[in-house]
Amino acid sequence: xxxxxxxxxxxxxxxxxxxxxxxxxxxxxxxxxxxxxxxxxxxxxxxxxxxxxxxxxxxxxxxxxxxxxxxxxxxxxxxxxxxxxxxxxxxxxxxxxxxxxxxxxxxxxxxxxxxx
Numbered sequence: 489x490x491x492x493x494x495x496x497x498x499x500x501x502x503x504x505x506x507x508x509x510x511x512x513x514x515x516x517x518x519x520x521x522x523x524x525x526x527x528x529x530x531x532x533x534x535x536x537x538x539x540x541x542x543x544x545x546x547x548x549x550x551x552x553x554x555x556x557x558x559x560x561x562x563x564x565x566x567x568x569x570x571x572x573x574x575x576x577x578x579x580x581x582x583x584x585x586x587x588x589x590x591x592x593x594x595x596x597x598x599x600x601x602x603x604x
């Protein structure tokens with residue numbers, strides 16, 4: 489089982505990044521997917537979530553209207569489009585695969601730094 493995040497990097501405030509999370513080793517289309525982030529000295533927080541078929545999404549209040557989660561079940565990949573980035577969005581971003589019957593899987597994370 490693998491979840492591999494990519495697309496992080498350094499971006500100026502107001503810029504955009506698109507994170508990807510490629511899944512393998514399990515039936516991706518049966519899992520809801522979530523993006524979390526963890527900033528230095530802070531707890532990991534849920535940023536966005538999407539249902540297994542992509543019909544339902546959730547966003548934390550701090551990112552609503554700026555971030556968009558999507559998935560392509562044919563490519564076993566979930567995305568996080570991040571626009572209008574702010575310095576407070578700086579964190580390591582993780583994807584997670586969840587299913588009621590479990591188990592859950594985590595990626596290794598990708599660093600996003602928003603700074604001028």
